[in-house]
Amino acid sequence: MGKSILVINPFGIGDVLFSTALVRQLKKDNPNSYIAYICNLKVKDILVTNPDINEVFVFERDEYRSEWKRSKIKGVKKFLGFWREIKNRKFDIVFDLSLGKEYAFLCWWAGIKERKGFNYKKRGRFLTHKIEFDGFNDKPVAEYYLDLLSVPVLRTEPLSRSPNGNAVLITTNEDRVYIDNFLTRSGVKDNDILIGIAPGGGMSFGQKNQDRRRWPAKKFAELADKINAKVVLIWGPGEEKLVQEIASIMKQKPLIAPLTKIREMAELCKRCKLVICSEGGPLHIANSQGVETVSIFGPVDEKVYGPYPKTEKNIIITSDADCRPCYKKFKIPECSTRKCLEDISVDNMFNAILNKLTL
Secondary structure, eight states: OOOEEEEEOOSOHHHHHHHHHHHHHHHHHOTTOEEEEEEOGGGHHHHTTOTTOSEEEEOOHHHHHHHHHHOHHHHHHHHHHHHHHHHHTTOSEEEEOSOSSHHHHHHHHTTOSEEEEEEETTOOTTOSEEEEESOSOSSOHHHHHHHTTBTTBOOSSOOOSSOSSOOOOOOOHHHHHHHHHHHHHTTOOTTOOEEEEEOOOOGGGOTTTGGGGSOOHHHHHHHHHHOSSEEEEOOOTTOHHHHHHHHHHOSSOOEEOOOOOHHHHHHHHHHOSEEEEESSHHHHHHHHTTOEEEEEOSSSOHHHHSOSSOOTTEEEEOOOOTTOOOOBTTBOOOOSSOHHHHTSOHHHHHHHHHHHOOO
């Protein structure tokens, strides 16, 4: 009988996609294992179609806070009910990617004997096996997650540091039909070259700082007008105004994607010859589909948060600003110039695109 394994990651799209490298390796090493995953509601769609994952649990902290505010008794019952269910599953081992102490404590309470994770700011006291950690600093995030396989040795074979293939995000027939209908309504034919532009992302920095990760809308518009192909503006929750602003500046009329869920966005990216984007969730969604990408990195380190595994399909554009990357140890300093993004010209981007495609 195989191991019963739990993976916990409460973070966003990029982090969860990076963690699919760990899940893939776990299944490869333990083919008879039962793998479950605890995530937030936003990223559930990434995981429910993953063939290596048997079950997905959604733990949405805001829901429990809201329930607590309405009724403390009901809030406690709801919270304990979730973790009793985890306890009843009798998991053998948990990989806790949360960087906190709360999940490890709850997994201890749930009777999971082997608890692996990161000892970030000495928060790993409830872990049985831990890696000392002060941030994702010098290698891809996915490789930090893969390091947990060796603490202690769970494997019998050497680990390849770049698993074959991209992050796992499997689309469904419903996703394909949704995008087919959009493209048909938009007059896109099979022989048309479709170029995606995803200018958003950066939500993990919060509303106040999300523009610190985004190339200016005006430059995206200028770049789009240079492209001799059908351009589709791709957006996620909270980004509709951004793509509308870009469309209003453009001289040509672009296609604007409909409201898409994560897998639908992945399916749309798959139809594109190339996706141009800021770093963040849309980049990793496109990369998961094996799509050519040209991405812009400002304050964030591309060696850590860039496409994984990076291949010849991925071009990363950065400026020569000596202050970048400034996002380190999960902190971003104050900045009034955005020099690392402003110094990337439209011509630089267009030349990079020409190196990828004949447009």
